[in-house]
Amino acid sequence: MKRVSILGSTGTIGVRALAMIDLHRDSFEVVALAARENIDLLEQQIRRFSPRVVAVGTSKAATALKERVKDVPVEIGWGDEGVLGVATASEADIVLTAIVGAAGLLPSLAAIKAGKDIALATKEVMVMAGELVISEAKARGIRLLPVDSEHSAIFQCLGGNNSGAYLKRVLLTSSGGPFRRRPKESFAAITPQEALQHPTWVMGKKITIDSATLMNKGLEVIEASWFFSLTPQQIDVIIHPQSIIHSMVEFMDGAILAQMGVTDMGLPILYALSYPDRLQTPLPPLDLNALSALTFEPVDHERFPCLGFAYQALQAGGTYPAVLNAANEVAVDLFLSDRITFPDIAALIAKAMDNHRGRKIDSIEVALDADREARELVLAALHT
Ligand SMILES: NC(=O)c1ccc[n+]([C@@H]2O[C@H](COP(=O)([O-])OP(=O)(O)OC[C@H]3O[C@@H](n4cnc5c(N)ncnc54)[C@H](OP(=O)(O)O)[C@@H]3O)[C@@H](O)[C@H]2O)c1
CATH class of the missing domain: 1.10.1740.10 (RNA polymerase sigma factor, region 2, helix turn helix motif)
Structure with missing residues (x-):
């Protein structure tokens, strides 16, 4: 069982990752989620996956989300500190970084320093500070796994x-x-x-x-x-x-x-999360005959x-x-x-x-x- 934190859980990558995890509940447990403001979707994700900790971008969004899930035992933080809490959640084995853009840099580095394996979707992190990211990852002996389909x-x-x-x-x-x-x-x-x-x-x-x-x-x-x-x-x-x-x-x-x-990003996301194993996906087989x-x-x-x-x-x-x-x-x-x-x-x-x-x-x-x-x-x- 791998315990997973997701930074950017309401985005295209985050949503696809949770769909893959949902198919493999015996292999993964979701322990923490972070997003910016989409509390409608976060509420659904909290009810479905029961993370221990969740973070949003602002105190206003945090207050609104707390109200919505007051019947659920979940810790809700906000701002930089909240996102860092999700990135370094003590139970997590692996952190999927899928916050778009430069905002993903500090939480990704914090996760590496906390000794978490990283499934890296946020390419901007490597572009901004690839040398630091690689040297921190080597120093901590963590796995840095690519999510981008090309990588x-x-x-x-x-x-x-x-x-x-x-x-x-x-x-x-x-x-x-x-x-x-x-x-x-x-x-x-x-x-x-x-x-x-x-x-x-x-x-x-x-x-x-x-x-x-x-x-x-x-x-x-x-x-x-x-x-x-x-x-x-x-x-x-x-x-x-x-x-x-x-x-x-x-x-x-x-x-x-x-x-x-x-x-379909489901495959590279799941491969990064399950590495070195492979798990089944519900994707249609590639029909080579149908390709001209x-x-x-x-x-x-x-x-x-x-x-x-x-x-x-x-x-x-x-x-x-x-x-x-x-x-x-x-x-x-x-x-x-x-x-x-x-x-x-x-x-x-x-x-x-x-x-x-x-x-x-x-x-x-x-x-x-x-x-x-x-x-x-x-x-x-x-x-x-
Ligand atoms: N989509 C793909 O197929 C794909 C493929 C390869 C790599 N990637 C990379 O993966 C990353 C995410 O792409 P995406 O397409 O999933 O983007 P997206 O759909 O725009 O989602 C971005 C996610 O980041 C969250 N977010 C944005 N700013 C934040 C902040 N300051 N603090 C916390 N959360 C924040 C958003 O929350 P809200 O929803 O609340 O705003 C959302 O969950 C990008 O770096 C992209 O280059 C994506």
Whole structure:
């Protein structure tokens, strides 16, 4: 029996994780949950899974939730302290980190320092402070397990062996997003509603916009470099519109292994939680006869510059990936609230990167400072 804490239990990943756990009550027990404000769903989750501790973003949400579940024995906290309590809940063996964005960094690090295994969905954590995360995980001897389908695919192809002694390179697959065929001249007219229509995956808003700009793939390139100790030159991205091959690994002798499956995060989430075991999922089998073709094409970097920015940030190292991430988070928010155009997202990120003077990340404060500076710079650029 594994005891699980979930950070971001009301999001797309959190909900799918709980659905998987529900199917395997003999293998998992939910001990703690955190979200920001969706107390309707949290109430249902508390009644279904009986966690000992739950946290929300504000005291107002906590008061409202307490009132709703006053007949249930559950401890309810709020704010940073509340989320940290969920991340470090004493009973938990493994923490699923699925809070979107930079807000996931401190609780994820706290969970690692508390000796918990981590099923990592929040890729922004690795992008902001991959070196610190990896060194803390090594120092504590905990397992850091990928949830992102691409990284789970690589992990599975490597047979759980992160060192990859015979590894030549990895190939991250990308659906290409909703604008794979759209002419660049019309990008300025893209609406948030159009960008939120992902062709193959159902996901939260931020990652869906990241998928439309291909920044999601860029964040995954940086995440892969930390997870699997790879140089930027060992990570390639290829467009694969069907999203059946979740990623591939090429070994030094030329052999390529791919992991395939239906497009459902249930599988990589459950694999991270059950590792090293595998458990059954209710997913439909992949019907290869029904697939007319698996196709591949190169990335068009001219139309999708964000991927290139991520490679540059990875190459530059230090605080650059944290700046890339923060500028992107702010720009995506601005786009979602109709304050900038789709191409402005890339333009603002480029501006933040150009204006940054990199520093080595030797403490979490350095990463958080770089994050703050980039956010301020993007907002200031908006008013000039
Ligand atoms: N969705 C996917 O298929 C997928 C695949 C791979 C990786 N990921 C990664 O997984 C992470 C989550 O993605 P998602 O699609 O599940 O996002 P989402 O649907 O937007 O859910 C985000 C979750 O985080 C919670 N949250 C946000 N800010 C918080 C804060 N300050 N404190 C506590 N909780 C907070 C939200 O709570 P409320 O609901 O109360 O706002 C919600 O539970 C992202 O980093 C994403 O890149 C997602």
